[in-house]
Amino acid sequence: MTETLMSQAEAQAYLKAHNNWGRWGKDDQMGAMNLITAEKRLEAVSLVKKGRNVSLSRPFPKTPAPNNPTPAMHWMRALGRRFGVSGVIDFYGISYHGQSSTHIDALCHVWDDDGLWNGRTPDVITADGTQWGSIQNWSQGIVTRGVLLDVPKFRGEPFVPQGKPVTAAELEQIARAEGVVMRPGDALCVYSGRENYDRASGLPWGSTGVPRPGLHASCLKFIRESDSSVLVWDMMDEEREEECPWGTHSAIFAFGVALVDNALLEPLAALCAEEGRYEFMLMLCPLVVEGGTGSPLNPIALF
Amino acid sequence: MTETLMSQAEAQAYLKAHNNWGRWGKDDQMGAMNLITAEKRLEAVSLVKKGRNVSLSRPFPKTPAPNNPTPAMHWMRALGRRFGVSGVIDFYGISYHGQSSTHIDALCHVWDDDGLWNGRTPDVITADGTQWGSIQNWSQGIVTRGVLLDVPKFRGEPFVPQGKPVTAAELEQIARAEGVVMRPGDALCVYSGRENYDRASGLPWGSTGVPRPGLHASCLKFIRESDSSVLVWDMMDEEREEECPWGTHSAIFAFGVALVDNALLEPLAALCAEEGRYEFMLMLCPLVVEGGTGSPLNPIALF
Amino acid sequence: MTETLMSQAEAQAYLKAHNNWGRWGKDDQMGAMNLITAEKRLEAVSLVKKGRNVSLSRPFPKTPAPNNPTPAMHWMRALGRRFGVSGVIDFYGISYHGQSSTHIDALCHVWDDDGLWNGRTPDVITADGTQWGSIQNWSQGIVTRGVLLDVPKFRGEPFVPQGKPVTAAELEQIARAEGVVMRPGDALCVYSGRENYDRASGLPWGSTGVPRPGLHASCLKFIRESDSSVLVWDMMDEEREEECPWGTHSAIFAFGVALVDNALLEPLAALCAEEGRYEFMLMLCPLVVEGGTGSPLNPIALF
Amino acid sequence: MTETLMSQAEAQAYLKAHNNWGRWGKDDQMGAMNLITAEKRLEAVSLVKKGRNVSLSRPFPKTPAPNNPTPAMHWMRALGRRFGVSGVIDFYGISYHGQSSTHIDALCHVWDDDGLWNGRTPDVITADGTQWGSIQNWSQGIVTRGVLLDVPKFRGEPFVPQGKPVTAAELEQIARAEGVVMRPGDALCVYSGRENYDRASGLPWGSTGVPRPGLHASCLKFIRESDSSVLVWDMMDEEREEECPWGTHSAIFAFGVALVDNALLEPLAALCAEEGRYEFMLMLCPLVVEGGTGSPLNPIALF
Secondary structure, X not given: OOOOOOOHHHHHHHHHHOOOOOOOOOOOOOHHHHHOOHHHHHHHHHOXXXXXXXXXXXXXXXXXXXXXXXXXXXXXXXXXXXXXXXXXXXXXXXXXXXXXXXXXXOOOOEEEOOEOHHHOOHHHEEOOEEOOOOHHHHOOOEEEEEEEEEHHHHHOOOOOOOOOOEOHHHHHHHHHHHOOOOOOOOEEEEEOOHHHHHHHOOOOOOOOOOOOOOEOOOHHHHHHHHOOOEEEEOOOEOOOOOOOOOHHHHHHHHHOOEEEEOOOOHHHHHHHHHHOOOEEEEEEXXXXXXXXXXXXXXXXXXX | OOOOOOOHHHHHHHHHHOOOOXXXXXXXXXXXXXXXXXXXXXXXXXXXXXXXXXXXXXXXXXXXXXXXXXXXXXXXXXXXXXXXXXXEEEXXXXXXXXXXXXXXXOOOOEEEOOEOHHHOOHHHEEOOEEOOOOHHHHOXXXXXXXXXXXXXXXXXXXXXXXOOOEOHHHHHHHHHHHOOXXXXXXXXXXXXXXXXXXXXXXXXXXXXXXOOOOEOOOHHHHHHHHOOOEEEEOOOEOOOOOOOOOHHHHHHHHHOOEXXXXXXXHHHHHHHHHHOOOXXXXXXXXXXXXXXXXEEOOOEEEO | OOOOOOOHHHHHHHHHXXXXXXXXXXXXXXXXXXXXXXXXXXXXXXXXXXXXXXXOOOOOOOOOXXXXXXXXXXXXXXXXXXXXXXXXXXXXXXXXXXXXXXXEEOOOOEEEOOEOHHHOOHHHEEOOEEOOOOHHHHOOOEEEEEEEEEHHHHHOOOOOOOOXXXXXXXXXXXXXXXXXXXXXXXXXXXXXXXXXXXXXXXXXXXXXXXXXXXXXXXXXXXXXXXXXXXXXXXXXXXXXXXXXXXXXXXXXXXXXXEEEXXXXXXXXXXXXXXXXXXXXXXXXXXXXXXXXXXXXXXXXXXX | OOOOOOOHHHHHHHHHHOOOOOOOOOOOOOHXXXXXXXXXXXXXXXXXXXXXXXXXXXXXXXXXXXXXXXOOEEEEEEEEEEOOEEEEEEEEEEOOOOOOXXXXXXXXXXXXXXXXXXXXXXHHEEOXXXXXXXXXXXXXXXXXXXXXXXXXXXXXOOOOOXXXXXXXXXXXHHHHHHOOOOOOOOEEEEEOOHHHHXXXXXXXXXXXXXXXXXXXXXXXXXXXXXXXXXXXXXXXXXXXXXXXXXXXXXXXXXXXXXEEXXXXXXXXXXXXXXXXXXXXXXXXXXXXXXXXXXXEOOOEEEO
């Protein structure tokens, strides 16, 4: 696997050369979830030894912030009394893509000039929803082996700073250092220390107009070679050059990989350290939205 | 356990006499989730033998219908092109309580004259959210043993009709017939044949102004005696009399039980029949909404 | 002007032959509002003799109904106390097109195979809003002479029933009977007795799946010949045949006329009858939404 | 009238001593709109000499900004083709109170320890809306004489800066300088140069955490003595001291005056200067929202 730094341009070329289009048939909309077989789910289940669980979700982002320009809506309503009883309901509204909400991207979310996943054109997307690569394809849930690669621990630094992105070569080194081997269908979780970044910086990660540290596009090679099905990350792509415009996000349309953006990985990293292992069962249960481009999500890891 | 039909008035009296207030301390907000220990989660995991999974969620209810007077919102937005790439995002908005959306009720959702869960007054609920019994208490996810009680199969009828509600005595009989024993902390899933009802009726279950068949309030006794932590159901309470105003919904505030309303149980029932067993691992991953009264949900069962 | 019934096919042919494209320049986005000059506004003002005012708006349609499948949203929120004072705010959300909300249609709202107003293609419309014919073109408000044609009064019947649509010939007869002469730039208000219809019918006008009585497409000829700038109506197009698919709604893209749908005209009709005149000052103040396709509206008439 | 600077504490005392509670009956919900009689509307109409019109509304605030933490929502949806025609609709959603949206405050919007307008308690406000002082009371529209007081012109400075608030004494001087006399029922429009402020400052007026220049609480005396029915302003209250917590906003609950916040007054000021007069006809047409606390608004002035 990779040892030297791959450039953005090389990452883009790699992307074009190694996409998964047609791998599971030209009409496939499951993408890399095809790698999660019944056996893979049993492998995931076999990792649960203690019954400990942890959420990888940030709170529903209701508060406006520099990295949350369109905050989620939460409106309460009381129910009238009837026979001496009462109740309360609420409304949730969210434009979950962006830098605040923990969410999963469906295969239709992004594309480049060659098209969406499996080569479809953007014409499949209408104002009523997408006809291709919708989140509903994954409505039966995603249960697989999760592997956490802890970048701050490996580097001995609190967080990934701007200008020093995580690369494919580094991910390989971290896996070796953690004694973990990636296997096809895994959910790759890359912890970059977002909470530490937020505590150290005046502005939260992902603030509008501020450079965002994160992953280098070469990570695409690591994802593809490890045949990961999901990428779970707290920081996302470092500011991208033109050579690989969508950066690691390209894994969506090129490899059919699900992305879980803005995950909360600090508690997971702490639990991995405490348990002394970096593999676990991971459960992703996206809302079943016909034609939807993704879903807000509460990923749960089990140890 | 119960063999004869308990009246609504008796159910109400039972409710008052056997609530769980104080059982886990007067400041407890986890409710019956306290019964789901690490051991319980391991028990759930041990039920996964084949790696088969199935969703218990209906689609995000975007279409107005007689049982969906405030349909969910789904609005699409294209992202501008940048360096020859593009994308699409969307907005989801939902008032998920009611008869259409698969969702979980938090402990604050309903109450009676004695108060909310653990005896708190409704004063804990403000326009900004609830300060007590919010869904965020369950943000680490609910992983437990699920048990399906299949009423149509037991009765030899396609669905539960109006006037013939499911009772506690019947639930006991079904469990025996299925050869399954309820254990503390289980998620009790009661399948009443909602899809068959919808196919047979001119109007979908839960339509405004139409009587709703479903469970009898005596089921409260079954829930309490079995020490279930969650009730998952497709039909909900049959039209209630004054004697037990909130019916089986009372399990929320009296017992600290989570309710998963409008679950899709037909596919689960088919899978249980196929596998010849009615117990499985169940995963509930509610959105982490501070002060929220519940969450839309995609429950996943694993066999 | 018209005396005999024009067929749907003739209305469609008339539409193609007499559109206003290019009349005010090929880049014009004001449409028939060009007819409302400063002099026209002064004419409108001159009609105010008594200082009486009346609203032509229905209530914000928050309640689900057979003619309101996507009800408007109204959510309240209390403001925290500060120095012993408090307050309350709310959120309004509305998909105002349809059969419930009193609203104005902008020139981009509908089109046919020949294109939008002034011949533009639908490509001007993106997910971020329209680049042509947006409501913001009318942000300075529409103040003009309003003329009410009272169909039920003329017919001696409470409302316009299905199968007996209002025609161009009838509008001419009503104007004569009321002693009013249409002038260029007028707002034509056609009262069809919607409230009487609602009281007489089991379902409100505009209910899904129910035929809708209203105007015949021949009214397009009346609008064009009278050079009206605005059409205000309570019932809209009667169920349309293929010959003139958009019916009287075609006035939007063909003539550049604003439509005010679902107006409340019963109180206006009563006031006209009481005052013994059918002309008045009309004020339309649409919200200033960049790229918007229209606006909810509270039209006010002054006598 | 006032000549010397009234302190915040004196303004608060004045407020308590001179409220309008009971002036139009203890059950009155129209407030100072009672001063707008048919004669007053005719007076307004008589000011229209040229037929010129101008909007006082900012654009629907869809873009997140430091003074717009909860931006308005605008979502587009294409209509399916039918018989070769098509259309487009959209959804507007707005939490209009705050510092961005031009809107009118209803009488229920704010209160102090003595209560809401006419002495009602906040108990009249429920999660379904307000039962007192709702915007629907003004559904027939507000048509009155508008008077613009142009502070920047009077001061010879581009905008009102922090620490130099507009006072009652200054308003009197400006009116004299403009040669205009306030009359009961007038809409008082106070232009403070918000656009100039925005151009000169790094952050727009009303940005979170930034002091806001504006009016001194003594303006309450000017409003009450002039018996204005409406206050239209571009900047609002200067940062308030505890002595008069709601500042000029107190006119809502104490005097029954409507406030039009975040008005766009620069074009109006330019037109007043050009026409050489500071009085005009003003039209306010709030949406008819039952139980609503106000409305987004497009106020139109006619000259």
